Amino acid sequence: MSCCEGGSPQPETPEAIGRRAFLSRAAAVLGGLIGAVLAGVGLGYFISPALRKKVGSWVDLGRAGSFKPGAPVLVEYTQRKRDSWITSESRSSAWVVTENGKDFTAFDPRCTHLGCPFRWHAEEKKFLCPCHTASFDINGKVLGGPPPRPLDRYETKLENGQLLILPKKQEHA
Amino acid sequence: MSAVYLWLCERAGIDKIWETLFARKVPHAKGPAAWLYTLGSATLMIFTIQFITGALLAMSYAPSPDHAYDSVRFIDDHVLLGRLVHGLHHWGATFMVVLTALHMMRTYFMGAYKYPRELTWMVGVGLFLLVLGFSFTGYLLPWDQKAYWATVVGGNIAGQTPVFGPYISKIRLGGEDMGAATLTRFYAIHVLVLPALIAGAIGVHLFLVIWNGISETPKRAGKQVAP
Numbered sequence: 001m002s003c004c005e006g007g008s009p010q011p012e013t014p015e016a017i018g019r020r021a022f023l024s025r026a027a028a029v030l031g032g033l034i035g036a037v038l039a040g041v042g043l044g045y046f047i048s049p050a051l052r053k054k055v056g057s058w059v060d061l062g063r064a065g066s067f068k069p070g071a072p073v074l075v076e077y078t079q080r081k082r083d084s085w086i087t088s089e090s091r092s093s094a095w096v097v098t099e100n101g102k103d104f105t106a107f108d109p110r111c112t113h114l115g116c117p118f119r120w121h122a123e124e125k126k127f128l129c130p131c132h133t134a135s136f137d138i139n140g141k142v143l144g145g146p147p148p149r150p151l152d153r154y155e156t157k158l159e160n161g162q163l164l165i166l167p168k169k170q171e172h173a
Numbered sequence: 174m175s176a177v178y179l180w181l182c183e184r185a186g187i188d189k190i191w192e193t194l195f196a197r198k199v200p201h202a203k204g205p206a207a208w209l210y211t212l213g214s215a216t217l218m219i220f221t222i223q224f225i226t227g228a229l230l231a232m233s234y235a236p237s238p239d240h241a242y243d244s245v246r247f248i249d250d251h252v253l254l255g256r257l258v259h260g261l262h263h264w265g266a267t268f269m270v271v272l273t274a275l276h277m278m279r280t281y282f283m284g285a286y287k288y289p290r291e292l293t294w295m296v297g298v299g300l301f302l303l304v305l306g307f308s309f310t311g312y313l314l315p316w317d318q319k320a321y322w323a324t325v326v327g328g329n330i331a332g333q334t335p336v337f338g339p340y341i342s343k344i345r346l347g348g349e350d351m352g353a354a355t356l357t358r359f360y361a362i363h364v365l366v367l368p369a370l371i372a373g374a375i376g377v378h379l380f381l382v383i384w385n386g387i388s389e390t391p392k393r394a395g396k397q398v399a400p
Contacts, residue, residue, distance in 0.1 A: 041261075042225055
């Protein structure tokens with residue numbers, strides 16, 4: 001199967017690779033390469049949600065020194081949430097407790113029983129829930145009532161003297 | 174020959190399909206003129222890339238004035254290889270128009286549209302118009318300043334049509350003014366209507382190319398050219 005260049009037949013070269021075979025192989029290799037790169041790019045784009053790290057957003061609750069030891073306070077804050085290209089803001093709150101002014105605990109402000117907002121009762125030194133008379137101590141431990149577990153906590157950290165918390169979405173409403 | 178290949182040959186005749194599609198006789202073109210015969214395949218290649226990248230982009234695009242721009246930014250900044258996929262689609266769109274035009278000029282100046290390939294030419298003209306349709310509707314989707322005002326200008330041009338101008342304008346915009354309905358309208362045309370039409374037209378065009386074969390390079394005056 002020799003190719004005709006200008007009408008004169010070329011001699012067969014059995015030991016060397018023929019022009020036709022070389023070209024079709026080169027086309028297959030180059031085409032395969034281009035196809036592989038395109039497929040790789042497409043696959044990377046498609047599976048990228050699986051590789052994306054979940055970034056929680058830390059919320060600044062103010063100077064750590066402003067919290068009095070032994071006196072839980074309900075701090076209100078605005079949280080920015082990102083849902084792909086949609087950013088939304090929502091008002092939320094958390095109970096901040098510190099015993100020594102250095103270690104901080106932040107409680108989800110909803111009772112672990114049915115999600116009612118509880119209050120700190122300063123005289124009794126207890127968190128009391130008005131819905132079903134649940135009570136928790138300053139560390140969130142259940143003292144009485146129907147709650148199935150201690151108060152839910154948010155992660156906290158101190159940065160340049162500011163108290164930051166990482167509010168979690170609640171699976172149990 | 175592998176067993177799978179033989180199995181497929183017996184049941185689907187892929188050897189004969191391969192022979193018809195790829196091992197067919199083509200004109201003997203030499204030198205730079207031979208490259209002109211690659212323009213159609215190049216256009217088909219770009220179309221395939223546009224189809225794939227377009228499907229990927231649509232996964233993270235929101236055709237709503239509130240979110241269109243932000244979703245495109247999201248693709249560029251937060252999706253893995255998003256900027257590359259977006260870039261391929263963006264540049265592919267330009268190359269699509271350029272290659273289609275070059276392919277059309279090649280056909281015209283070589284007289285390849287003549288008997289018996291008039292129908293191939295007619296379908297080709299339809300394909301060219303569809304490509305321009307893709308280009309016009311796709312241009313709006315990023316919903317940035319350039320996209321917005323280019324579409325306003327394009328709309329004003331269409332609106333100058335005697336008698337029917339105002340109606341054309343309203344149909345095109347999906348209302349009196351450019352807005353949410355314009356974007357969804359353009360998006361639907363770009364990703365649903367035009368792809369369906371172009372897929373059919375490409376099928377017919379390619380069938381005719383195979384059916385009639387490729388025309389020979391025109392010779393100098395006085396010599397007969399095989400049709």
